[in-house]
Amino acid sequence: MLLSSTEQHELLLVDDEADTLLELTEILELEGYCCHTATSVRKALEQLTHHPYIGLVITDLQMPEESGVKLIQHLRAHCSRQHLPIIVTSYHNAADEVVDVLGLNVIDFFQKPIYHNRLLEILNRLLPAMPVKAVRL
Template sequence: MQDTSHILIAEDEIGQAEILKYNLEDAGFRVSVANDGETATQMIEDEKPDLLVLDWMMPEMSGIKLMRWLRARDESKGLPVIMLTARGEEDDRLRGFEVGVDDFVVKPYLPSELVARINAVMRRSRPDLQQSLLTYADIVMDLESKKVTRAGKIIKLGPTEFRLLKVFLSRPGKVFSRNQLLDLAWGHDVYVEDRTVDVAIRRLRMALNMHGLPDLFRTVRSEGYAIDAAES
């Protein structure tokens, strides 16, 4: 996750590996690359990464064989693994899950999709981070440092916009009415007009979308607002 977690990429196509490395570093991760299975095993032993992005087909040692090696060792049996594959067949996915793969991403894929999958797997494998980080799509909110990133880029928010975003990230997809947002982000004892919510939402949208990224907010007429990547 965007806490400088260390990601190891095991991918034999050098061009693909470099593109992936660039995008993950841009998202805030520390990244190493191995271009074959044997090198990957050595780097896992030496560097102890936080997560492995593993290609299914590699020379010398296939992704499945490397998975069996990982899960047979006490030192690496808990390492989270996302497997990259051009294979979309259900049998291949089942085979991967049987040997301990945590998730699959089928080529071709969007970098933002992989970042979201990495964040999800890391949350499951590192519950200690759940209390301090809220994530959705490519947005990460660090509640301890009060920092927000989107696609690895720092987003500058005022206190009101930060509180609003925290509300939305706590329940992605839920439509919040203006009154609910007033209570949750401003407080029950503060008098604020409804239109103030609309202004704050507009500022929040502008801040999150300033790098040309898609708008993740959904406006429901006469109802309120939701953060919903499916609608972007």
């Protein structure tokens, strides 16, 4: 019996709010993405080490220990991850904050709550559909 299955794009979602991570993970996994999550910059870096095929990061800007900016700066300084696409989210929308973040070569800035349709449009544009493989059962 042949079933059709697709490989999944791997995403890393970083936010200190567990409810936000859960909601975004559910939405993106329903769309076929494989989501890894982290609640801090330290945990995000661990996830990136354990999952080398992560192709995009969505990170909150305001987190208690270290900000999303620190994560972005670390990734931009790391040779193998310097071109990793990053989308930033935040409840705050101060103009200087947005300019600073966009200066770090991020894909987009989303004010929370996230407009999911717009996010999915961007992800579909950045991460084209994976080829379909036949799997024998």
